[in-house]
Amino acid sequence: xxxxxxxxxxxxxxxxxxxxxxxxxxxxxxxxxxxxxxxxxxxxxxxxxxxxxxxxxxxxxxxxxxxxxxxxxxxxxxxxxxxxxxxxxxxxxxxxxxxxxxxxxxxxxxxxxxxxxxxxxxxxxxxxxxxxxxxxxxxxxxxxxxxxxxxxxxxxxxxxxxxxxxxxxxxxxxxxxxxxxxxxxxxxxxxxxxxxxxxxxxxxxxxxxxxxxxxxxxxxxxxxxxxxxxxxxxxxxxxxxxxxxxxxxxxxxxxxxxxxxxxxxxxxxxxxxxxxxxxxxxxxxxxxxxxxxxxxxxxxxxxxxxxxxxxxxxxxxxxxxxxxxxxxxxxxxxxxxxxxxxxxxxxxxxxxxxxxxxxxxxxxxxxxxxxxxxxxxxxxxxxxxxxxxxxxxxxx
Amino acid sequence: xxxxxxxxxxxxxxxxxxxxxxxxxxxxxxxxxxxxxxxxxxxxxxxxxxxxxxxxxxxxxxxxxxxxxxxxxxxxxxxxxxxxxxxxxxxxxxxxxxxxxxxxxxxxxxxxxxxxxxxxxxxxxxxxxxxxxxxxxxxxxxxxxxxxxxxxxxxxxxxxxxxxxxxxxxxxxxxxxxxxxxxxxxxxxxxxxxxxxxxxxxxxxxxxxxxxxxxxxxxxxxxxxxxxxxxxxxxxxxxxxxxxxxxxxxxxxxxxxxxxxxxxxxxxxxxxxxxxxxxxxxxxxxxxxxxxxxxxxxxxxxxxxxxxxxxxxxxxxxxxxxxxxxxxxxxxxxxxxxxxxxxxxxxxxxxxxxxxxxxxxxxxxxxxxxxxxxxxxxxxxxxxxxxxxxxxxxxx
Numbered sequence: 145x146x147x148x149x150x151x152x153x154x155x156x157x158x159x160x161x162x163x164x165x166x167x168x169x170x171x172x173x174x175x176x177x178x179x180x181x182x183x184x185x186x187x188x189x190x191x192x193x194x195x196x197x198x199x200x201x202x203x204x205x206x207x208x209x210x211x212x213x214x215x216x217x218x219x220x221x222x223x224x225x226x227x228x229x230x231x232x233x234x235x236x237x238x239x240x241x242x243x244x245x246x247x248x249x250x251x252x253x254x255x256x257x258x259x260x261x262x263x264x265x266x267x268x269x270x271x272x273x274x275x276x277x278x279x280x281x282x283x284x285x286x287x288x289x290x291x292x293x294x295x296x297x298x299x300x301x302x303x304x305x306x307x308x309x310x311x312x313x314x315x316x317x318x319x320x321x322x323x324x325x326x327x328x329x330x331x332x333x334x335x336x337x338x339x340x341x342x343x344x345x346x347x348x349x350x351x352x353x354x355x356x357x358x359x360x361x362x363x364x365x366x367x368x369x370x371x372x373x374x375x376x377x378x379x380x381x382x383x384x385x386x387x388x389x390x391x392x393x394x395x396x397x398x399x400x401x402x403x404x405x406x407x408x409x410x411x412x413x414x415x416x417x418x419x420x421x422x423x424x425x426x427x428x429x430x431x432x433x434x435x436x437x438x439x440x441x442x443x444x445x446x447x448x449x450x451x452x453x454x455x456x457x458x459x460x461x462x463x464x465x466x467x468x469x470x471x472x473x474x475x476x477x478x479x480x481x482x483x484x485x486x487x488x489x490x491x492x493x494x495x496x497x498x499x500x501x502x503x504x505x506x507x508x509x510x511x512x513x514x515x516x517x518x519x520x521x522x523x524x525x526x527x528x529x530x531x532x533x534x535x536x537x538x539x540x
Numbered sequence: 541x542x543x544x545x546x547x548x549x550x551x552x553x554x555x556x557x558x559x560x561x562x563x564x565x566x567x568x569x570x571x572x573x574x575x576x577x578x579x580x581x582x583x584x585x586x587x588x589x590x591x592x593x594x595x596x597x598x599x600x601x602x603x604x605x606x607x608x609x610x611x612x613x614x615x616x617x618x619x620x621x622x623x624x625x626x627x628x629x630x631x632x633x634x635x636x637x638x639x640x641x642x643x644x645x646x647x648x649x650x651x652x653x654x655x656x657x658x659x660x661x662x663x664x665x666x667x668x669x670x671x672x673x674x675x676x677x678x679x680x681x682x683x684x685x686x687x688x689x690x691x692x693x694x695x696x697x698x699x700x701x702x703x704x705x706x707x708x709x710x711x712x713x714x715x716x717x718x719x720x721x722x723x724x725x726x727x728x729x730x731x732x733x734x735x736x737x738x739x740x741x742x743x744x745x746x747x748x749x750x751x752x753x754x755x756x757x758x759x760x761x762x763x764x765x766x767x768x769x770x771x772x773x774x775x776x777x778x779x780x781x782x783x784x785x786x787x788x789x790x791x792x793x794x795x796x797x798x799x800x801x802x803x804x805x806x807x808x809x810x811x812x813x814x815x816x817x818x819x820x821x822x823x824x825x826x827x828x829x830x831x832x833x834x835x836x837x838x839x840x841x842x843x844x845x846x847x848x849x850x851x852x853x854x855x856x857x858x859x860x861x862x863x864x865x866x867x868x869x870x871x872x873x874x875x876x877x878x879x880x881x882x883x884x885x886x887x888x889x890x891x892x893x894x895x896x897x898x899x900x901x902x903x904x905x906x907x908x909x910x911x912x913x914x915x916x917x918x919x920x921x922x923x924x925x926x927x928x929x930x931x932x933x934x935x936x
Contacts, residue, residue, distance in 0.1 A: 145711060145748040146805060146812055149657055153815040161613070161849060190604030199598035199828070208586030214790045217557070248644070248822050255821030260543055265630040277818070284819030352541040394610045395827025409542060416542055419549040422673070423680030425651030426644050431791025432595070 153280060158182060159505045160276070163490075167499045175499065177258035180526040181499040182514040185324065187392040189445045189517075195391055198436045211435060215428045217418045219246035219400075223438035227400055230441040235373040239402055242411040247417070248397035248429050250360045253384035254318070255281040257356045257401060260416045261382070262287040262315050268356075269309060270299055270318040272507030273325050273478060275358070278318060286318075291507045299326040299469050299478070300334045309343065312349040317342065322361040322371055325513035326478040327454070327471025329365065332372045333366065339378040346380075352408055355381045360399070363390040363444050365473035366451045382413070387437050389475075392445040396433045417469050450475040453516040453523045460527045464534045475517040478503065482537040486512050492536065496529040549676060555901050556580060556672070558864070559886075563895045570893065574921040577895040578910040579845065581720065581871065583788040585841045585913075586842045591787055594832045599664040607831060611824045613814045615642035615796075619834035623626045623796055626837040631769040635676050636796055638807040641814070644793035644825050646756045649780035650714070651677040653797060656812045658683040658711045664752075665705060666714040667697055668903030669721050669874060671754070683712070684848060687903045695722040695874070696730045703737065708745040713738065718757040718767055718834050721902050721909035722874040723850070723867020728768045748776050748804055756782040756795070759840050761869035762847045775802035779808070783833050785871075788841040792829045844872040849912040849919045860930045871913040874899065878933040888932065892925040 160183055167181035200213050218224070223246060228239035247253040258268060264286030272277055272294040292309055294400040295302035312447035317336070330338075342353050357374035362385065365371055375381040386399035401417060403410045421427055428434065454471050461479060462468060468479035481489035486502035486509055493500045493512075503511030515524060556579055563577035598607050600635060614620070619642060624635035643649040654664060660682030666674055668690035678685040688705055691698035715734070717726035726734075738749050753770035758781065761767055771777040782795035797813060799806045817823055824830065850867050857875060858864060864875035877885035882898035882905055889896050889908075899907030 145657055145750075146809060149821075150812045150815045153819065154811055184604075184610075186610050188605075191608050195608075196599040196604070203592040203595040203599070208592070208788065209582075209584075211789050212587050212789045214580075214582050251821035251823060253821070255819070260546060263543055276734055279931060280815075280909040281821050283818075326836045333568060354541075375836050385889065392604065393608045395608050395824070397826055399824060413542060415550060419546045419676075423546075423549065423651070423676045424820045424822070425647035425649070425677050425819070427647060428791070430793055430829055433826055433828075533613045 158277065160501055163501055167189065168309055170497065176450050177522070179497050180516065180522065180529055181500065182498045182516060183501055185515045185517060186394060187389055187390055187445065187517050188519060189447065191392045192443050192445050194443060195393065195436060195440060198439055199432060202432050202435055204368055207327065213397070213431065215431045215434060217422065217427060218414060219244070219428055219435050220431065220438070223434045225368050226438045226441055226537050227402070227463050231402055235306075235376060237375060238405055240405065242405045242414060243405050245401040245414045246434050247399050247401055248426065248496060249388055249394070249399045250358055250384045250386035251277065251281065252397070252426070253386070253399050253401045253415050254278070254356060254358055255285065256417045256420050257354070257382045257384060258282055258285045258287055258316060259420050260413055261354045265313070266315040267311070267313045268316045268318055268429075269306070269314055271306070273319075273323070273503060273511070275320060275324045276505040285295065294508050296508070296511075299323065299328040300330060301338060303337060303341070309475050310341070310345050314353060315351070316354045316356050318356045319374065320358040321374070322365060322473035324361065324474055325476045325503070326469060327474045327476045328469060329369060329371045329472040332377070335374060335377040342378065354407075357381055357383045360386040360389050361382055361474040364447050364450055364475060366454060366471065369472050373474065375402070375404040379404055382407070390444045390447070391437070391440065396430065398429050398433045398437055449520060451515060452520055456520070456523050457514065457516055461530060463537070464531055466530075466534065475515055477514050477516065479514070480505075480510070481510055481512050482534065484510055486510055496533050497531045498526065512540055553693065556674065556897055559897055560798070566893065573918070575895065576918065576925055578914065579895045579897055580913060581911045581913060582633070582790060583718070583785055583841065583913050584791045584915060585788055585843070585845055587788040588836075588839055588841055590834060590839060591789065591836060596829060598828050602831075603658055607828050609827065611827045611830060613818065613823060614842065615640070615812060615824055616827065616830050616834070619830045622837055623798070627798055630846055631772060633771060634801055638810060639801050641810045642795040642825050642830050643795050643797055644822065645784055645795045646754055646780045646782035647673065647677065648793070648822070649782070649795050649797045650674070650752060651681065651755055652813045652816050653682045653750070653778045653780060654678055654683055654712060655816050656710050656809055657748075657750045661709070662711040663707070663709045664712045664714055665702070665710055667702070669695065669719070669899060669907070670714075670833055670903050671716060671720045672901040690904050692904070692907075695719065695724040696726060697734060699733060699737070706737070706741050710749060711747070712750045712752050714752045714754065716754040717770070718761060718869035719758065720870055721872045722865060723870045723872050724865060725765060725767045725868035728773070731770060731773040738774065750803075751777045753779045755779055755888055756785050757870040760785040760843050760846055760871060762850060762867065765868050767869065771798070771800040775800055776804065778803070786840045786843070787833065787836065792826065794825050794829045794833055810913070821824050845916060846913060848916055849914070850924075852911065852916070852919050853912055857926060858909045860927055861934070862930065863924075871911055873908050873910050873912065874902075877906055877908050878930065880906055882906055889929055892929050894922065894925045894929060
C-alpha cells in the first residue's frame with residue numbers, strides 16, 4: 145500500500161551517501177584519522193562566529209512573535225529586500241523584494257524553479273558532469289531530465305551536442321557554475337554563447353526557455369577569479385542560491401531564488417513558488433534562520449582552506465600521473481580514473497582507505513569526484529594513499 | 541510558460557490569509573487595538589524562555605559542524621530517539637527511532653503521509669469541519685480529497701455519512717483532534733467506532749486503510765480533559781505533529797511524523813518519507829531547531845490563556861444568543877452564524893471590526909471560525925462588538 149514511485153526511488157539511493165556511510169563504519173574499525181573520506185560535500189570549516197552570535201541575539205533579545213511567528217508565505221519582507229539589495233550591489237542587477245523567494249537551500253530552490261516553468265512531460269536539459277540529485281528533483285516535478293554529454297577537455301559546454309538536443313519541448317536549461325563536480329566556472333564566453341543560442345530558439349519555438357542557474361558555490365572561487373553572474377547574460381534566468389557552503393550552514397536549509405526582473409512575469413513566478421510550497425506543505429525556511437542570514441549577506445566562512453587543499457591535491461595528483469581539469473572554485477575536483485571503469489577504480493581506492501565517488505552518477509564515466517572539504521593535514525596525509533593507488537595501476 | 545496547475549492555485553488563495561491581510565490594513569487606519577482580528581491561528585503567547593536559551597546555547601557553545609552540518613536524510617538520530625522516548629512515556633507506545641521522521645511542521649507531515657500511502661487517484665476521506673489547507677496538500681499529492689459531512693450537533697464523526705462514503709478506493713482517512721475549527725476532541729468512543737469500522741473495511745477491501753492523524757493541538761486541552769491518542773486505538777495510524785502551537789514556534793517549521801510500530805512496514809514508511817523529501821528538495825528541518833526541540837519535548841508555552849479566552853467568549857456569546865458547541869481544546873471555536881449565509885454574516889461583522897472566517901471553507905456553511913489566540917484584554921473588549929452584531933440581527 146506504499147506508493148510505488150517512492151519505493152522505486154529507494155532502490156536508487158544516493159551513491160554518495162552510501163560511500164559516506166561506509167566511511168563512517170570504516171572509521172570505527174581503523175580510526176577516523178585513517179579514513180580519507182572525499183565523498184561528501186559537507187563543509188569542513190565552521191560557520192562564522194557572527195552567524196552564531198546573530199542567532200543567539202535574535203533568540204535572547206528578539207520579540208518572540210517576530211522571531212518565531214509565521215513568516216509571510218513568500219518569506220520575510222525585510223530579508224527579501226536585503227537579499228535584493230545585496231545582489232544589486234554586487235552584480236549591478238535591479239531586483240526588488242518581489243523577485244526574491246527564500247527557500248530551504250538550493251535543493252528546494254531548484255525543485256521549485258523546475259515545477260514553476262514546466263508542464264509534465266516538458267524537457268529540462270542539464271550538462272554533464274552534473275550533480276546527481278538533479279534526477280529526483282526533476283523526475284518528481286513531472287518534467288523529463290535529459291543530459292547533454294560533457295566536454296571533458298575543459299568541462300565548458302559541449303555546444304555541438306547541446307544544439308543537437310534542443311527542441312520545442314525544452315522549456316528549461318539547468319546550469320551549475322562553479323560546477324559540482326568539476327570545479328570549473330563557466331566563462332563569460334560560454335554564457336554569452338549559451339544566451340545567444342537560447343534567444344534564437346525562444347524565437348524559433350515561440351516560447352520562453354528559462355535558464356535555471358544553480359549557484360551554491362558562487363562564493364568559492366580560486367586564484368582571484370570571479371564567477372560571471374548568469375542573470376547578467378540572459379533575461380529569463382532563475383538563480384538558485386544556498387548559504388550551505390558560503391556560510392557553512394548546510395543543516396539549516398537556507399537559500400533563495402532570485403528571478404531576473406527582466407523575466408516574463410518575474411513577480412508572478414515568485415507567487416507561483418509560494419503556491420508550490422503550499423502544495424508540498426513546506427512553507428518558508430525557519431524564521432530565525434531567515435532573519436539571521438538577512439543580516440549577514442556579505443559574510444562568508446573562511447573559505448580559503450578549499451583553495452589551499454585544491455592546490456595541494458592538484459599539484460600532487462598531476463605530478464603522480466593523474467589527469468585533471470584544474471578547478472576554478474568549489475571544493476570538488478573531477479580527475480580521470482586510472483582505469484576506464486570508474487566504479488572499479490573507486491573500489492580499488494577503497495583498499496587504500498581513499499573514498500572517492502565514481503563519475504558515472506554525474507553523467508561522466510571514466511572520472512571520479514573528490515570533495516576536498518576536509519582538514520588540510522588530512523589532505524596532505526592522503527597523498528601517500530593516492531601515490532600507492534597510482535603505483536598499483538602503473539605496475540599492473 | 542508558467543505551469544498551469546499553480547496558476548490555478550493562485551486563484552484559490554487562502555481566505556484566512558486574505559482576511560488577516562485586510563485586518564493589517566484596517567489596523568493602519570483605525571489602530572491595531574481597535575481591530576478584533578480572530579482570523580489567523582498565530583499563537584499569541586511567546587515561546588518559552590528555555591527555547592530561546594537552548595537555541596542560543598547551541599549556537600554559541602555547540603560544535604559548528606554538529607549544530608549546522610547536514611543532518612541525516614531521515615533526521616538527527618538523537619532527536620528522533622528523544623521524540624520516540626517522549627511519546628512512549630506519555631502514551632504507552634513502543635516507538636523506536638526508526639518510526640520517527642522530523643518534518644517542517646504538521647503541514648509537511650500531512651503532505652508526506654498522504655503521498656506515502658496513496659497512488660494518484662486514490663481517495664482520502666476527511667471530516668467536516670476540516671482545515672482548509674488540506675485541499676492543496678492532498679490535491680498536489682495526486683490523491684483525491686472527499687469530505688464527510690459534519691455532525692453539527694457535537695462535531696464528533698457523522699458515522700452514517702462516513703460509512704456510506706467508504707469504498708475500495710479509499711486508502712487513507714484524515715482526522716484532526718483536537719479539531720481546527722471546532723475545538724472538539726474526538727472521544728475515545730468515536731475513535732473506537734472509527735477503528736472498528738476501518739478494520740472491517742480493510743478486511744473487506746483486502747488492503748490497508750491508514751488513519752492520518754493531524755495532532756498539532758494535542759497539548760491545548762481545557763477543563764482538565766485529555767485528547768485520546770489515536771495510535772492507541774488503531775494500528776495503521778500515522779501521527780502528524782507540530783511544535784507551532786505547543787511551543788509557539790510556527791515560523792520555525794518544526795514537527796514530526798510518528799508511525800505506529802504496529803503499522804504494516806512501519807520503518808519502511810519512514811524511509812519513503814525521506815525519498816519524498818528528496819524529490820521536493822526539502823530534506824530535513826533546520827538542524828539547530830531540530831536539536832533545540834529534541835531537548836524540550838516535555839515543555840510548552842503558557843497555554844492557559846487560550847482556556848481563559850475560550851471561557852470568556854463561550855459564556856458571553858451563548859448568553860448573547862449565539863449557538864456554539866463548547867470547545868474541548870485548541871484556540872478555535874465554531875459558532876453558528878446569525879444568518880444562514882456565513883459569508884454575508886462575516887462581511888456584516890467586519891462593519892464592527894470583528895474579523896471572523898466563514899465556515900464555508902471548512903466544509904461547514906452556516907458557521908464561522910474564531911481564532912482566539914489574541915490577548916485576553918482584547919477578547920474582553922471585543923464582546924461589545926459581538927453584542928452589537930447580535931443586536932443587529934435581532935432587530936432585523
